[in-house]
Amino acid sequence: xxxxxxxxxxxxxxxxxxxxxxxxxxxxxxxxxxxxxxxxxxxxxxxxxxxxxxxxxxxxxxxxxxxxxxxxxxxxxxxxxxxxxxxxxxxxxxxxxxxxxxxxxx
Amino acid sequence: xxxxxxxxxxxxxxxxxxxxxxxxxxxxxxxxxxxxxxxxxxxxxxxxxxxxxxxxxxxxxxxxxxxxxxxxxxxxxxxxxxxxxxxxxxxxxxxxxxxxxxxxxxxxxxxxxxxxxxxxxxxxxxxxxxxxxxxxxxxxxxxxxxxxxxxxxxxxxxxxxxxx
Numbered sequence: 001x002x003x004x005x006x007x008x009x010x011x012x013x014x015x016x017x018x019x020x021x022x023x024x025x026x027x028x029x030x031x032x033x034x035x036x037x038x039x040x041x042x043x044x045x046x047x048x049x050x051x052x053x054x055x056x057x058x059x060x061x062x063x064x065x066x067x068x069x070x071x072x073x074x075x076x077x078x079x080x081x082x083x084x085x086x087x088x089x090x091x092x093x094x095x096x097x098x099x100x101x102x103x104x105x106x
Numbered sequence: 107x108x109x110x111x112x113x114x115x116x117x118x119x120x121x122x123x124x125x126x127x128x129x130x131x132x133x134x135x136x137x138x139x140x141x142x143x144x145x146x147x148x149x150x151x152x153x154x155x156x157x158x159x160x161x162x163x164x165x166x167x168x169x170x171x172x173x174x175x176x177x178x179x180x181x182x183x184x185x186x187x188x189x190x191x192x193x194x195x196x197x198x199x200x201x202x203x204x205x206x207x208x209x210x211x212x213x214x215x216x217x218x219x220x221x222x223x224x225x226x227x228x229x230x231x232x233x234x235x236x237x238x239x240x241x242x243x244x245x246x247x248x249x250x251x252x253x254x255x256x257x258x259x260x261x262x263x264x265x266x267x268x269x270x
Contacts, residue, residue: 001212002212002213003209003210003211003212003213004208004209004210004211004212004213005203005206005209005210007138007142008203008206008209009199009200009203010138012196012199012200012203013196014135015195015199016192016195016196016199017192019191019192019195020188020189020192022188023184023187023188023189023191023192024184024185024188024189024192026181026184027121029121029125029163029166029167029170030121030124032163033124033125033128033163036128036155036159037128037131040132040135040151040155043135043139043147043151044135044138044139047139047142047144047147048142050142050144051142051143051144051213052208052211052213052214054213054214054215054216059216059234060143060144060216062234062235062238063238063242065144065146065147065235066235066238066239066242066243068144068147069147069150069235069239070243070246070250072150072151072154072155073250073253073254074250074253075159076154076158076159076254077253077254077257077258078257079159079162079163080162080257080258080261081257081260081261081264083162083163083166083261084260084261084262084264084265085264086166086170087166087169087170087264087265088264088265090170096170099181
């Protein structure tokens with residue numbers, strides 16, 4: 001029997017993979033992809049809780065699914081702006097490597 | 107499978123291979139959503155992520171022609187530090203889930219009319235989410251619309267060449 005905990009464990013592992021990606025990888029595009037993984041991990045646990053809280057009429061809690069919809073929308077906007085910034089940066093510096101971009105480093 | 111390909115996203119040295127593993131990971135995640143009876147979210151996941159966002163990623167990767175990445179050596183100290191922090195995070199997540207009493211309960215069954223779609227409609231899921239979106243979440247919905255507009259204008263402005 002699949003329990004709520006199983007989905008939460010998978011969600012936590014996915015989030016950790018995304019987090020490790022942000023910490024370890026030094027390519028901005030890969031970092032953006034890892035950010036997407038983390039957002040999706042949050043979505044997965046939201047949907048799991050939505051399915052878990054069944055109201056008396058027998059329907060899942062759709063508030064969480066509306067929230068997931070908003071998260072997906074914001075993620076799409078974020079990726080569009082992020083990749084535009086990456087393109088502008090690449091034009092300026094010819095690199096997508098975070099260690100080559102240290103203008104703001106103290 | 108989703109976790110394997112999610113791991114492949116950050117392990118692959120080649121950005122294109124990494125992006126393709128991300129597509130497979132998102133498709134498997136959509137399958138998980140559908141197994142949770144969230145059909146609308148699953149379909150949105152495939153359309154928006156596997157369709158739109160990944161095409162954007164691949165397009166940018168092709169546009170920038172990233173191949174110098176392979177020559178770089180790995181910064182082992184930074185990698186080890188990052189993995190240690192990630193390991194601490196997952197231990198923490200597991201301990202929280204382990205001490206969470208509700209996590210051991212199976213999912214309660216859904217009512218029959220929710221699964222089969224009441225009133226003869228097959229898209230009851232979409233129907234309910236749409237009602238909720240325009241009733242309770244009308245203001246956030248409009249704000250999201252403005253946000254997307256601003257993001258579109260911002261992306262165009264950022265990627266525009268300076269014309270003098």
